[in-house]
Amino acid sequence: MTPQDRRDFLRTMPLAELHRHFDGSIRPATLWELSKKYYSAVPDLDFEAFRHYLEWDDTLDKSLIDYLDKFHVPLQYTQFYDSIMRIAYEIAEDAYADGVRVLELRINPLIHRRAGLTTRQVLHATRKGLVSFTEKHPDFRSGIIVIAMRSHGGNMAKILLREILGEKEEYHSQVGVIGFDIAGPEAPFPPLLFRGAYELAGHMGLNKTVHAGESEGPERIWEALDNLGPARIGHGTSAGQDPELLKRLASEGVVLEVCLSSNLQTGAVADLREHPLPRFLDAGIKVAMCTDNPTVSATSLSREYELAMDLFGFNETDMLALARSSCEGTFLGGGCLCYEDLKTPESGVNR
Ligand SMILES: [Zn+2]
Numbered sequence: 059m060t061p062q063d064r065r066d067f068l069r070t071m072p073l074a075e076l077h078r079h080f081d082g083s084i085r086p087a088t089l090w091e092l093s094k095k096y097y098s099a100v101p102d103l104d105f106e107a108f109r110h111y112l113e114w115d116d117t118l119d120k121s122l123i124d125y126l127d128k129f130h131v132p133l134q135y136t137q138f139y140d141s142i143m144r145i146a147y148e149i150a151e152d153a154y155a156d157g158v159r160v161l162e163l164r165i166n167p168l169i170h171r172r173a174g175l176t177t178r179q180v181l182h183a184t185r186k187g188l189v190s191f192t193e194k195h196p197d198f199r200s201g202i203i204v205i206a207m208r209s210h211g212g213n214m215a216k217i218l219l220r221e222i223l224g225e226k227e228e229y230h231s232q233v234g235v236i237g238f239d240i241a242g243p244e245a246p247f248p249p250l251l252f253r254g255a256y257e258l259a260g261h262m263g264l265n266k267t268v269h270a271g272e273s274e275g276p277e278r279i280w281e282a283l284d285n286l287g288p289a290r291i292g293h294g295t296s297a298g299q300d301p302e303l304l305k306r307l308a309s310e311g312v313v314l315e316v317c318l319s320s321n322l323q324t325g326a327v328a329d330l331r332e333h334p335l336p337r338f339l340d341a342g343i344k345v346a347m348c349t350d351n352p353t354v355s356a357t358s359l360s361r362e363y364e365l366a367m368d369l370f371g372f373n374e375t376d377m378l379a380l381a382r383s384s385c386e387g388t389f390l391g392g393g394c395l396c397y398e399d400l401k402t403p404e405s406g407v408n409r
Pocket of ligand 1: 077241292
């Protein structure tokens with residue numbers, strides 16, 4: 059199969075994106091426009107130099123610090139209702155153009171409140187942007203996952219949850235909050251700190267996912283499973299080191315949200331050929347291919363599928379099985395209907 063054949067094939071599959079961050083998915087052109095209109099966060103640059111502050115560049119960027127640096131400039135422009143609404147719309151538009159028909163967009167509302175917006179206003183603006191796109195494209199569905207920062211601690215996570223009760227999907231006719239997540243530095247903030255918050259999320263009827271095992275070892279994933287009861291794990295990369303954990307993830311049907319490019323850039327894996335994705339599939343774990351941050355990682359969801367084909371020799375049957383597995387893992391109400399018109403591969407993942 060030529061690279062073009064692969065791309066043509068991938069274009070035929072409706073994709074579900076379960077792990078995409080709002081602030082890592084903003085169009086550079088939009089931030090450029092906002093920087094010209096309101097405030098230049100990095101003055102005296104042309105667009106290409108400005109883009110470097112936003113997108114990963116293999117020739118220049120090497121470390122987790124380089125990766126995290128990409129989030130500073132966008133925050134200068136995401137403190138305002140209209141910007142958030144526009145950005146949410148454009149994220150949906152970009153995802154749709156890439157073949158995504160189910161989008162779970164995750165956002166940490168607290169980092170967009172510096173100009174005085176409330177948590178609910180941040181989420182309202184996000185919903186409004188997603189709703190206005192969905193109204194034009196009825197074959198597109200989306201929902202919001204709210205992120206609490208690990209570094210803010212467990213009580214702040216509970217306060218955040220109480221604030222967002224009214225933004226839940228069931229209280230709105232279209233887009234709403236469907237899930238809860240924690241993100242940020244893993245080492246100093248173990249899952250145990252968030253047990254109360256995840257209990258509350260469960261009482262509120264929210265679906266649960268957890269960033270775990272990205273920069274830390276498999277013990278963090280065990281702890282997340284034991285203390286937080288998530289249906290999905292964000293990344294879970296270090297699970298590849300622990301055969302017992304792989305068995306548990308498979309037997310409990312926990313979905314791993316796998317983000318290849320991001321894992322390489324942040325150093326979760328040193329070489330993508332060593333990525334545990336094939337081990338996850340061999341162990342019978344449900345995997346959702348995701349982007350994490352398409353702008354920061356300079357990727358797209360279809361590109362991540364293409365990467366998996368290049369790296370691991372997956373064929374079309376494998377890709378269709380992976381796309382279906384993503385869709386089945388969605389938190390969106392009503393489940394996933396993406397594949398009813400597509401031929402189902404007989405053999406599942408062909409490995
Ligand atoms: Zn993430």
